[in-house]
Amino acid sequence: xxxxxxxxxLLLYFLGTVLFLTQLAGxxxxxxxxxxxxxxAGFFFHTLALVSRMIEAGHIPLTSMHEALSFFSWALVLVFxxxxxxxxxxxxxxxxxxxxxxxxxxxxxLPREIRALEPIFRNVWMHVTLSLLGTVAFAVAFIAGLMYLxxxxxxKSKHLDGLYRKLPALDFLDELNGRAISMGFPLLTLGIIxxxxxxxxxxxxxxxxxxxxxxxxxxxxFYLIVLLGRVTVGWRAKKAAYLTVVGFAGVVFTLVGVILxxxxxxx
Amino acid sequence: xxxxxxxxxxxxxxxxLRERLAVTEARLPEALARLKRWPGIDEGxxxxxxxxxxxxxxxxxxxxGLESLSEYMVTIAADVSPGEVEPHLYRLDGADAVxxxxxxxxxxxxxxxxxPQILGQVKEAFEAALAGKSxxxxxxxxxxxxxxxxxxxxxxxxxxxxxxxxxYAAVELAKKIFQNLAEKTVLLVGAGEMGxxxxxxxxxxxxxxxLITNRNYDRALDVAKRFNALPVPFDEFHHEMAGADIVVCAxxxxxxVIGPEDVQRALHSRRNRPxxxxxxxxxxxxxxxxxxxxxxxxxxxxxxxxxxxxNIEQRLREARNAEDIVRAEVPSIVMWMKSxxxxxxxxxxxxxxxxxxxxxxxxxxxxxxxxxxRQRALxxxxxxxxxxxxxxxxxxxLKAEADSPNGSLFAETTQRLFDLEKELQRMSSxxxxxxxxRE
Numbered sequence: 001x002x003x004x005x006x007x008x009x010l011l012l013y014f015l016g017t018v019l020f021l022t023q024l025a026g027x028x029x030x031x032x033x034x035x036x037x038x039x040x041a042g043f044f045f046h047t048l049a050l051v052s053r054m055i056e057a058g059h060i061p062l063t064s065m066h067e068a069l070s071f072f073s074w075a076l077v078l079v080f081x082x083x084x085x086x087x088x089x090x091x092x093x094x095x096x097x098x099x100x101x102x103x104x105x106x107x108x109x110l111p112r113e114i115r116a117l118e119p120i121f122r123n124v125w126m127h128v129t130l131s132l133l134g135t136v137a138f139a140v141a142f143i144a145g146l147m148y149l150x151x152x153x154x155x156k157s158k159h160l161d162g163l164y165r166k167l168p169a170l171d172f173l174d175e176l177n178g179r180a181i182s183m184g185f186p187l188l189t190l191g192i193i194x195x196x197x198x199x200x201x202x203x204x205x206x207x208x209x210x211x212x213x214x215x216x217x218x219x220x221x222f223y224l225i226v227l228l229g230r231v232t233v234g235w236r237a238k239k240a241a242y243l244t245v246v247g248f249a250g251v252v253f254t255l256v257g258v259i260l261x262x263x264x265x266x267x
Numbered sequence: 268x269x270x271x272x273x274x275x276x277x278x279x280x281x282x283x284l285r286e287r288l289a290v291t292e293a294r295l296p297e298a299l300a301r302l303k304r305w306p307g308i309d310e311g312x313x314x315x316x317x318x319x320x321x322x323x324x325x326x327x328x329x330x331x332g333l334e335s336l337s338e339y340m341v342t343i344a345a346d347v348s349p350g351e352v353e354p355h356l357y358r359l360d361g362a363d364a365v366x367x368x369x370x371x372x373x374x375x376x377x378x379x380x381x382x383p384q385i386l387g388q389v390k391e392a393f394e395a396a397l398a399g400k401s402x403x404x405x406x407x408x409x410x411x412x413x414x415x416x417x418x419x420x421x422x423x424x425x426x427x428x429x430x431x432x433x434x435y436a437a438v439e440l441a442k443k444i445f446q447n448l449a450e451k452t453v454l455l456v457g458a459g460e461m462g463x464x465x466x467x468x469x470x471x472x473x474x475x476x477x478l479i480t481n482r483n484y485d486r487a488l489d490v491a492k493r494f495n496a497l498p499v500p501f502d503e504f505h506h507e508m509a510g511a512d513i514v515v516c517a518x519x520x521x522x523x524v525i526g527p528e529d530v531q532r533a534l535h536s537r538r539n540r541p542x543x544x545x546x547x548x549x550x551x552x553x554x555x556x557x558x559x560x561x562x563x564x565x566x567x568x569x570x571x572x573x574x575x576x577x578n579i580e581q582r583l584r585e586a587r588n589a590e591d592i593v594r595a596e597v598p599s600i601v602m603w604m605k606s607x608x609x610x611x612x613x614x615x616x617x618x619x620x621x622x623x624x625x626x627x628x629x630x631x632x633x634x635x636x637x638x639x640x641r642q643r644a645l646x647x648x649x650x651x652x653x654x655x656x657x658x659x660x661x662x663x664x665l666k667a668e669a670d671s672p673n674g675s676l677f678a679e680t681t682q683r684l685f686d687l688e689k690e691l692q693r694m695s696s697x698x699x700x701x702x703x704x705r706e
Binding site for chain 2: 155156158160164168169170171172174175233234236237238239
């Protein structure tokens with residue numbers, strides 16, 4: 001059952017991505033309702049897929065890379081729906097939906113079978129959920145930063161058409177960026193702490209200096225600096241946007257590393 | 268006699284040149300007085316705004332008049348050469364000049380079609396010309412008509428709806444930098460008309476905190492009171508920039524008032540919160556180098572055109588209706604100008620002939636003594652037949668030439684041949700007293 005829901009979701013996210021990208025490029029104003037409805041429907045089926053998978057597995061489905069990516073994609077779309085309903089920043093969908101789709105299709109390419117959970121991994125979902133939600137926040141910060149840089153470029157180059165009209169105000173994007181980071185950072189911190197505790201519990205060592213642990217710590221340090229810079233010396237606006245765009249590249253790099261090497265305990 | 272116009276505007280000339288040729292309010296009386304004395308110019312009006320410098324004049328000879336006006340244009344600024352100015356000038360005469368003025372007043376020639384300032388600026392230019400006594404019968408009528416056409420276009424077409432002006436364009440831009448204008452602060456540097464208009468736009472867009480500075484502090488106080496704003500002494504406004512999200516610069520200064528180091532300092536204290544700087548002054552008051560700073564967004568008058576272009580398409584539809592109104596109004600004023608020469612000549616000629624006829628009949632009747640009514644009628648018929656036959660071809664010729672470029676030549680010749688000067692003077696004094704009664 002969860003597989004069917006998953007396929008439907010994949011199809012809807014694909015359709016949503018196409019609709020949102022069409023709007024980004026063109027002037028199809030009427031498409032906004034359709035694309036929102038498609039994204040909403042996709043989210044609905046995605047939720048069904050996750051719930052049915054949880055029932056089938058008998059545990060929280062966050063034990064494989066497939067499940068992690070699927071959850072990541074689900075949380076991204078959730079953020080979009082909430083922000084859209086609250087602030088009416090429709091264009092956010094044109095950035096989030098493609099990312100959600102890419103993430104979900106990557107999940108589709110990975111082994112999808114539900115694995116029997118060894119008792120030792122019973123509580124690993126906490127570490128995974130926190131880390132993933134942190135990553136979602138950084139993804140939102142990345143998107144806000146990207147939108148900021150585009151809008152900033154439009155305003156500086158005085159090219160006041162096309163995307164300029166669709167993108168929201170700079171300070172809104174900066175605030176979205178700042179909030180995403182300040183939510184993502186504690187989540188990642190907790191994710192790392194729970195991960196270390198779990199490693200200590202499962203393997204007897206907090207750290208064994210493998211690539212993704214170094215990547216995670218590097219990411220954590222990077223966002224710590226970004227966050228401190230914002231609070232203390234005014235690393236906001238363009239600088240913050242730039243840093244979060246670059247920083248997310250590091251996050252993706254770490255994630256891809258984890259997937260390719262398959263070293264992470266649950267991958 | 269003809270009406271001619273020489274000018275340059277935002278489409279034909281760069282802002283730098285317009286700045287140099289701009290006739291400021293203070294210099295206008297002197298410029299008008301000089302224009303009045305300029306060779307070949309009978310009447311003159313100077314329209315100088317941020318976007319245009321235009322001279323309207325009534326001249327005897329069209330070609331010489333246009334030449335003379337172009338020469339005058341170059342003399343407005345001490346440091347420009349004819350070669351710099353000439354390529355940017357447009358020269359219009361007769362119906363074209365009238366139509367241009369109508370289009371300008373109707374805001375059809377503005378950077379922002381339908382923007383409301385230009386009509387007021389035309390009125391001010393006209394009032395200044397009236398005060399300087401540089402206008403006469405022709406321009407008084409033509410400019411008044413232009414103003415009424417401008418009003419008609421505004422009320423009868425949708426050209427002024429969705430009010431778009433340079434100030435409004437600035438507000439729209441501000442909304443792309445700041446989500447919520449209500450919590451932003453606007454610093455208005457220079458309390459002139461353009462600045463006040465911009466401030467008014469920002470206030471109606473929700474801005475609650477406005478600071479106003481002006482070189483003349485009393486004026487800043489006065490304007491601040493009206494806008495419920497905070498006055499700031501001019502030599503202290505740089506310190507207030509750190510708290511200002513939006514800086515509107517519209518002073519009459521002829522050099523930069525805000526430089527990159529001022530903005531850099533403000534940005535630093537603001538912890539890099541973006542600043543939107545709008546330079547709507549002409550000449551520019553904010554150093555263009557400010558625009559290269561991160562998180563500082565500098566737009567000058569020319570830049571705002573970019574924003575405005577987006578709405579122009581929409582307005583073009585309405586503008587077509589406005590053009591129809593203008594087109595319909597031009598011929599009547601052109602006919603009036605022509606008639607100003609030909610028709611009174613015809614009337615004067617007829618009048619003079621009738622008077623001679625009547626006087627001669629009286630004289631001959633006195634000599635002939637008692638006549639039968641039939642004989643009397645025959646004498647009158649004879650006199651009438653002679654005058655009518657004699658006047659027939661000159662009148663036909665005059666009427667035919669009324670619409671041609673030679674109309675004035677024919678009118679003048681007729682006036683000389685038949686000695687109509689006195690008659691015309693009497694008629695014009697009668698008609699003006701009649702007009703006075705009507706008003």
